[in-house]
Amino acid sequence: MPLDQLNHPIIYFDNAATSWPKPAAMMAAMINYNELIGGSPGRSGHQRSLDAGRVILETREALAELFGCDDSLRIAFTKNATEALNIALSGILNPGDHVITSSMEHNSVMRPLRYLESQGVQLSVVSCSGDGRLDTEDVRAAIRPHTRLLVVTHASNVTGTIQPIAELGEIAGRHGILFCVDAAQTAGSLPIHVDEMVIDLLAFSGHKSLFGPQGTGGLYIREGLEKQLRPLMMGGTGSRSEFEGQPDFMPDKFESGTPNTIGLAGLGAGVRFVLTERVETIRSKEEMLTTRFLAGLAVLPGITVYGPPDAANRTSVVSFNITGVSPSEASLELDERFGILCRPGLHCAPAAHRTIGTFSQGTIRFGFSYFNKDEEIDLALEAVRSLAGGDAPH
Amino acid sequence: MEEQRYVVFLFPSVSYALKAEKILKVARIAHKLIPVPRHISSDCGVCVRITEDKQQDVERELLGKVEWDKVLLL
Numbered sequence: 001m002p003l004d005q006l007n008h009p010i011i012y013f014d015n016a017a018t019s020w021p022k023p024a025a026m027m028a029a030m031i032n033y034n035e036l037i038g039g040s041p042g043r044s045g046h047q048r049s050l051d052a053g054r055v056i057l058e059t060r061e062a063l064a065e066l067f068g069c070d071d072s073l074r075i076a077f078t079k080n081a082t083e084a085l086n087i088a089l090s091g092i093l094n095p096g097d098h099v100i101t102s103s104m105e106h107n108s109v110m111r112p113l114r115y116l117e118s119q120g121v122q123l124s125v126v127s128c129s130g131d132g133r134l135d136t137e138d139v140r141a142a143i144r145p146h147t148r149l150l151v152v153t154h155a156s157n158v159t160g161t162i163q164p165i166a167e168l169g170e171i172a173g174r175h176g177i178l179f180c181v182d183a184a185q186t187a188g189s190l191p192i193h194v195d196e197m198v199i200d201l202l203a204f205s206g207h208k209s210l211f212g213p214q215g216t217g218g219l220y221i222r223e224g225l226e227k228q229l230r231p232l233m234m235g236g237t238g239s240r241s242e243f244e245g246q247p248d249f250m251p252d253k254f255e256s257g258t259p260n261t262i263g264l265a266g267l268g269a270g271v272r273f274v275l276t277e278r279v280e281t282i283r284s285k286e287e288m289l290t291t292r293f294l295a296g297l298a299v300l301p302g303i304t305v306y307g308p309p310d311a312a313n314r315t316s317v318v319s320f321n322i323t324g325v326s327p328s329e330a331s332l333e334l335d336e337r338f339g340i341l342c343r344p345g346l347h348c349a350p351a352a353h354r355t356i357g358t359f360s361q362g363t364i365r366f367g368f369s370y371f372n373k374d375e376e377i378d379l380a381l382e383a384v385r386s387l388a389g390g391d392a393p394h
Numbered sequence: 395m396e397e398q399r400y401v402v403f404l405f406p407s408v409s410y411a412l413k414a415e416k417i418l419k420v421a422r423i424a425h426k427l428i429p430v431p432r433h434i435s436s437d438c439g440v441c442v443r444i445t446e447d448k449q450q451d452v453e454r455e456l457l458g459k460v461e462w463d464k465v466l467l468l
Contacts, residue, residue: 042408045429045440050412057412073409073460239407241437249406 001376010339011376015208016157016185016317016367017343022211022270029055029269030213033262041261042238052261059268060251063210066271066279067202068193069220076254077218077264081184082108083232084203084219087254088180089113089151091229092201095120097148100177102134102163103127103355104156107348109182113151122146128355131308132161140171149178154186158352158365159307160290160314162190169198178225184208184217185315188274189282189370194220201225209282209369210274212267215260226250233257282370286316289368289377293318296381302388306356306363319347319356319363322388327364330387334364338383342366399446400468404430406461408439413460415442421455423448434466443468 001009002021012020033055039048041056057072064072078084089112093099101113103125117123124142128134134152150172155162165181172179180201183192187202188209194202199220206216221229227248234246235256247253274282290311297303302323308314322330327344334340345362346353353359366380405411411427418425426443434441444452449465456462 045427050427050440053408053412057409057416071459073413237407239437239439247406251409252407
């Protein structure tokens, strides 16, 4: 078990915020870049600059393979999923457009949409069920003649509820509506195929289930759509330097300024780890851990679990509450007495907490990773039992 | 003996040139990444140089995989 700075064992269950630990290859790739490459990609023709560009290309190609995308240059890198979502939403929506989203969205979707609403964009927030599931019939009913975009999270960061992305993509495609997916919680932990799921815009985080460092993320943009999408930032791209207008092609249009090359070196190693282990294997391990935890919680007194009852319909995220103990108190106790690291509160998703009935107290959230072990789940269940005032089993 | 002539493939940006490089490595076609000659463009990027006789082979390999702006004789 990993140790904290005072050599006490810790159990890291905050993987839905950022994953830890990372594969050893991630750190090795970052050290390799810093020691042996170090150049600015796309800016010069010297060998270190080209090597830096090759590092970034390899990361793009690995992601394209993971998402079933034919052309890796359709992926633009950003500093996180939030930036990617901001490019997608504020880049495509104009006053008078109608956009549909779900009531389970993170603020990385909700806040840009609320801002755009104040600028004249019409917004429909479709209510989800108490366990966070979006009904495709409700989405169909919300479509208007001028609906431009459907934006939905692949899986909730609060309850782990997996949305029916392929069906939603099919509905959007049939109605000529663009489809944007927030894959912050699922890229690397659930299969994603941009063509089969009819996804036009896919925003992903690099530092969660793709095992990259923080400061990495990206946006897949369907061919041709980049012409209609305004960039958030403009500036130097290393290309078309003789012109003062922003390039209009992928990925340069959305990648102004020197990129986070060292971070993207790490992300590449993380994605290659996922490709080698296989998403299906990772998913199966995480589902087993989640099933074990849910089964353990089910027999404890005073525990309320949110989200789908079955691990098959959720990611490895479990939100719960202990009767008589606030989430913030519980997480402090879990940290200080048991070395269990998790996240209490609203998880930047107030709409999701309203949907599941936990606003404004929030929940205790555990997020498991491929690197967690059965023993850690069992120790956590004992800790929760202790906080809930239950007796240890004899 | 006739002097070897070269052509260069110019791309929208370095990302495209590097993607082309990767494809040509797999296809085992001799090539070299060089800075874009000033007399061709004031762009500060790189281009792919090949011998003239390989132009059609290179176009066939890149078609549908990576777009290029133009091909010029050096």
